[in-house]
Amino acid sequence: MLKKTTTTTTTTSAGAKTVIKKEIKTTFESAAAVALRLHLTNQRRGVISDFVTTLNVTEFYRTAPALAAFRQYLETNTSPTPAELEEAFTNLIPITTFEDYKQFLDRIITGGDRETPDLLFPGIANYIINSSSTSGGKPKLFPVVTTDDIGKQMLEVHKMKLRHLAAGIDFDTKVENGVPLAVKLIKHYPSLLILHALYGLMDQNVGYIGSVFSSTVLDWIHTIQDHKDELLDCIEKGTLPQGLVFDEGLEDAIKSSWSANPSRAQELKQINFSQESWMKAVWPKLQSVEAGCGGPFAAGIPKIRFAIGPSVKIVFGVYGCTEGFVVGISLQDANNPNLFQIPNFGVVFEYLETRGNKALISVAELKQGERYQLVVSNKSLGIWRYFLGDIVEFVGFHPATKNPIIQYIGRDGGIRLVPCLVTESEILKAAQAVFDQVKDEIKGEFTSFADILGGRETITFCFERKPDSIVSVSGLEDVLTSVLRQENTVFDAEFEGKLRKCVIHFLSPGSFSKYRSWKAETVGSGQVKIPIVASNLEVRDWFLAHCL
Structure with missing residues (x-):
């Protein structure tokens, strides 16, 4: 065992004076733990040095x-060592938020400085990305500069993801993209789903289906069935389906790539699209369906599994965010789709304690077993110690990659x-209790918001009824x-x-799909x-307007 001495420095203000307190703590750790800590520290210092230099x-x-x-x-320490630079980065840069960057973002996105170099990052933006509007509000826009190593990172993502599948996935089969680019450019969500369904059904050689979230896969499945x-x-x-909404110039491109296939239509007419494994019958070569299934999106797993059958793999997508x-x-992990390892891709992730001193740690x-809120520094966006707000629980370190594993x-x-x-986790537990009781009557999605009536507050939950459902609020x-009373002592x-x-x-059947269509007008x-x-x-009013 080796001795480890930790010094914690706390700076506080007392009137005109600055008080500095140092707490020295001695612990003992194994040689393996020391080696891992040294590896992680050196890795962090290297990423920070590259980040600041860029x-x-x-x-x-x-x-x-x-x-x-x-x-x-x-300015006064022009040649700091990696250790000194890391210490300065840690102690001198505060946590930032969207407001710290808004002036620069507005200049690049709408203010005429799109071609002005070196505002947030070296050079000019290659493209603009938007946040996923998690709370239902207006999405945030971020300009991005691409780097040469993005392709290598994406390859590593797939390698790290698929090595956890016991049987692997066969990549020797010839892969063709059966959906024209023009379809992918359509913004109208129902039209996008319809055309993806049309081209997908036409191609009997489909081997892979993927989307960012499981809810989108379910919308696509329901589109095919309906x-x-x-x-x-x-x-x-x-022919093409009636009522499609095309953006300018896309309709002709799509029509030119579409032609009749009567024999394929006859094949499909023999298949029951409501039976278990019907997607495997439609696409015999289907190997895998990939989608984000973490958090609330885990509710979609059983429905996807029913449609694809037992032989097709469900690949859980990455845990990603715009920033x-x-x-x-x-x-x-089939039993826990919320387990992820955080890779070292040149992005600095830090962890804000959710209790105690709420220190920001490496x-x-x-x-x-402790929970943290994520903070990120990303040179491709030019953001420094940006507060994400996602809460994760530290599980341990991956034995092969030494990356942290979080839930x-x-x-x-x-x-x-x-x-x-x-909290969001308490709300999720309450909703899950309803799903457990009436899962055959409602879709596995919901939303919630505060409800004030006569000075007494509560929480309103919106669930979507399935067609022909007779479920009522009685008892639910x-x-x-x-559940909320059990989980929250103050409640x-x-x-x-x-x-x-x-x-x-x-909500009336199809409401969540309609919501995605509505939001997709301003968000991908x-x-x-x-x-x-x-x-x-505005989002609350939208849902209330679609209540039965």
């Missing part, structure tokens, strides 16, 4: 108030009621309330005082999520 030519670096102390340090007769008629006659790109790569300081817990926030905060509101203490019983609204269709908590008033 971005110190930018206008944001030279002018941003958030970086003032760090700039001053580097429009089967029309789709097969189009395949037989070489951090690939945050985690799934361990492909990967080498993580403690097993995704949820987003920061939840619903703030006057007497208490109801009590289920929600009971329980204030119940029937400041708080009242939870409320359920049932693959980025649209059903918000667990709908904090945006």
